[in-house]
Every structure is written in C-alpha cells, then in structure tokens.
Amino acid sequence: MAQQTRTIETDCLEQWTKQYRGESSKGKCAAYIPALKEADPTQLGICVMGPDGQISRAGNYDAPFTLQSISKVISFLAACTHHGIANVLEQVDVEPTGDAFDSMVRLEMHKPGRPFNPMINAGAITVSSLLQGNGVQEKFLSFQDMVERMTGRKHQINEEVYRSEWQTANRNRSLAYYLAATGFLACPVEDALDVYIQQCSLEVTAEDIAKIGLILAHDGYDPIRKEQLFGKELARVTKALMVTCGMYNASGNFAAFVGVPAKSGVSGGIMAAVPPRGRSRELPFAGGCGIGVYGPAIDQYGNSVAGVALLKHMASAWDLTIY
Template sequence: MLEQITNEAKTYTKEGKPAFYIPVLALQSVEQFAACIVDENGNYFEVGNTDELFTLQSISKVINFMVACEYHGLQFVLDKVDVEPTGDPFNSIIRLESTAPGKPFNPMINAGAITVVSMLPGKTAKDRVAYVADFLSRITGSTHQVNEAVYCSEIETTHRNRAIAHYLKANDYLLCDVEETLEAYIRLCSLEVSTKDIAKIGLMLAGNGAYPLTDEEFITRNTAKVTKALMTTCGLYNASGKYAASIGIPMKSGVSGGVLCTVSKGRVEHLEGKLGIGVFSPGIDDIGNSVAGMKFIERLSQTYDLSIF
C-alpha cells in the first residue's frame, strides 16, 4: 500500500510550481520527490533520495520557536508572540495594523517568526544561526550549513519582511536590530536539511521532546505540546484548517517543498509507535504547500488512520 500511495503522490509533482519569488528556488525541478518515515524502534521507510539537501524555509519557524522557548522559557516567548491562527497569507501585515497592540498572532507566520528570531541566543546573526544549527545537528546527527546562494537570493528580495520587521521594532516586539534580525531570519530559512533529517525532528516531537531512540531530551514536554498545537492550527499557512480536517496531524511546510510531520502513535505497515515523517517535493501550490507532498501525507493519514481527531 505504501508503494501505491507513493506512486499516486508522484503523479502530482508537476501540478505545483517552485517558489518563483525566490530566484534560486525558482530553478528547482518539480519532478523531485522524496519521503521518509522513521519509528521509535529505528525502522525506516524511504523513497527517493532522502539524503538530498534542500533549505528549511518556513520549517525553520518550528525549530526557532523550540530553541527560543528552551532558552528563555515558554512564557517569555508567548508574551511577545501569540498562538492564534490568522487565516491570512504567511507574509501578511494586516493583523499587526488592525489589532491592538500589534502583537504577532503566532510564530508560524512571518511576523511572529521574525519576532522569535530576535529572541534567539547569540550576540550576532551568525551566532544565532550557529546556535540553531548545533541544536539541529544534535537531533539529526548531520551537519547543517547555510546555502549561501539561497540566502543571497532571499535577502535581496525581502522587502516585505523588512517592512514587517520595522513595524515590529516600532511596537517594541523585536529584541535586537532590524537588519541583524532579518539576516538571522533569512539565514535560518536557508539552512540545508534532508528529508531524513526532518523525519528525525518529527520523531523527537512525537516523543514530546525526547528522542525515542536515545531518550535524550531536547525540549521540555510543554514546549513540545505547544509546538505541535501550533503546527496543527497554523503550520500550513492559510490552508491549516483545511488540512487539520482532512489529515489531522501536526505538520509544518516550507516553500522549498519540504513538509515536517509528527505522529504520537500510529502504525504504517512495519512501522509503529511514535513516527516522524519528512517529505520533499518542490512543486508548491498558490498558498505555499508542496502539492505532491500533501497528497502523500493525506493518503497516508487516511489509509492508516493517523489523525489525532
């Protein structure tokens, strides 16, 4: 059945388009498809090149939120960023202007994510990126570096994010300088990972912060629970409600085509218990979610009854 689900998902790869507004990402081939599932016993299902690297993009928002919460404490972060869905595009500024006191609605939209990045430990943007990259490496066992070509491509076209950052600074939500925050934010979006890496992150979240294969605790149970709640309600841009209803598992997507998923308890053929799922296919829809990736996860959830609802 997994092979059938995979083959069906692959037929949707050309229905999406790469993120055209980021010049380097616009060059990605939409025919790529990779998926990885890992369970709490170390069993894997892999299809495609699960070691091929791509940039985190908005999946970094999940990582940054966890790091900020562990460094400052959950309440400190939530004082600056709320946990409410918006229903708006990820780069919208309208809620900052229309609701007092201009507090970002959640860490999964750009306004909230930029605020979270300003809280990350480190004196410079590169220090903050290094801290997060080290956190990632401890979970995945891989080395994570910034794709400089993607970073340069994004930083040159980040005018809307710069406007958001200035608005946040004016309302006293940023903890550091606008340009320093933006540099760190874009560099973190440009960190490279593989499909297998994000499956491992999903497995750690399935263990409520403790990696099931080693029992090492990376984040507290409370941080993990809030992170998964945010992924479920806000993780797929303004299609989050739709996918919560049709798939029903915590997920976070990025416009490079990656999708991070976590399942606290499930069974998928020979895989069972806590599951981490990573998918990569760079053809995205108008909202920013991988078309083939979401088809794969939707069929997976419906076939094996993985929904939390």
C-alpha cells in the same frame, strides 16, 4: 542511524510516491525567492522514521532542500528553551490568522501589534530576534545547534538560496521594520532578518526533518539516542501551533484530511509528527513516527502539492490522524 530494511511500508511508500508525483504539475516552485525556482518541480520524496530507528523511504528522499518555514518550529523551540515559553509568548501569540504566511494586514489591525503566531513570517522574525546570543552569528549558532542536536549531524547554509532571499526580502524587511517600530524585535532589524533568512537557508534532507518530527512526536524525547532534548510542555505547545498554523491558511484542510501536527516550507518540505497510536498494534508505525516529505512544486498557500496529496493518502491508509 539504522539502515532501511525492505518492508511492506517501504513498498507502499514507493507505490504512492509514483502515484502522486504527477500531482506536482498542479503547482509551481516558489519564484519570489529566485533560487528556489531552479528546483526540479517533479521531484517527490518521503522518509518515515520510527522510534526504534526503523526507516522507510522512497522517491527523492535524499534530495537536499532548504528548511524555509520549517525552521520556524526549531527557532521557536530554541528561543523557548532559552527564555521559557511564557516569556516568548509575551512577544508572539498562539492564534491562527487565516491569512497568507507573509501577510502584514493584521499587525496593525490588532494593537499593540504582537504577531499572531510563530509560524507566520512576522512571528518567526520576532522569534529569531529572541534567539540566544548577541549578534547574528551567535543567534544563528543557537538555532543551528538546536537543529544538530535533533538530527545528529552538521548542516550548512545553502549560500545561493541565502543570497537570493536576502536580495529580494522586501516584504520580510517591511514586516521586520514594522515589528521594530512596535517594540516586538529584541535586536536590530537587519540582524533579526539576517538570522531569519540564514535559518530558512539551512540545508536538510527528508530524513533530517523526519527525525525532528519523531522527537516532537515523542514530546521532546529522542527515542533513538534515548535523550530528552526539550520539555514535554514545550513539545505540546509547539505541536498545537503546528496543527493550527503549521500549514498556514490551509491548516484546517490539512487537519481534516491528514490530521497530524505538521509544518511546511516554500522550498517544498513538510515535516510531520505522528504520536504513538494506541488503538492498534497492527498499524504501520504504531509506536509513532516522524515524516519528512520533499516536493518543491507548491500551491497557492505555499505547501507542496504532491507532498500534501501523498500525506492525505498515507494518513487514510495507515490511520494516522490524532482526532
């Protein structure tokens, strides 16, 4: 992978990371998964990767964290690659909810109980059940392979986070049992949950998710390794889901004030995909980029407080919006 050279972009990121680190005091590390509470809430890091391999990074860009809900994007890509988009969308819809990511209220209100989208927990558990393979191990492997094809390196589960979530996953367990009752799980309940919790516990850095964002920004094409990893149509459906549902019930605010497809996770990661901006070659990363942010103090919606503040500033300064 290309090395970082000192650039104006890097100087900006360093300055903004310092400026927004304090915002973390407005949030808290997720506590409902006890192991996530152990993170240092004041951390803030960012990595931006361009199509020529150019990297700019600042702050705690090398801190490892678990994918959590960012994994939902990758499991969706993996399931659709295996079954085809239309078949997956028979089991999960593409509509935003306006509810919390772990809400169950709409599952029973709208018959026959097809989860609203793959970016909320209910939809993601359905998608995990659809991953290729028989049994937990094979399904998880097909997810892990997809991650590794994109980041170009091997990733491990953070066992402590995995165990912590497995032991406390009562809400997800109830969602999964409900999905089984309504026929929206393609494998046994505890298997689907196990795959889902394993994928959430995969450990990455901001650079890894920046790389995945870069590939999405280029419609499934890896511009660094020069390889099409999945189809354009799948990339577009996925980005539309990220725009409408990726930041949960704060997706509208994020679309208005950042304006790029993104996905957050409760460990404090945010992955964003910035497509090439034809309007000016002078803009930083005009050829598109992937962005990975890490800041573990999250807000009431489950999004990194300092991370969102940093992205809002950056989007305005570098004219990132797709709108």
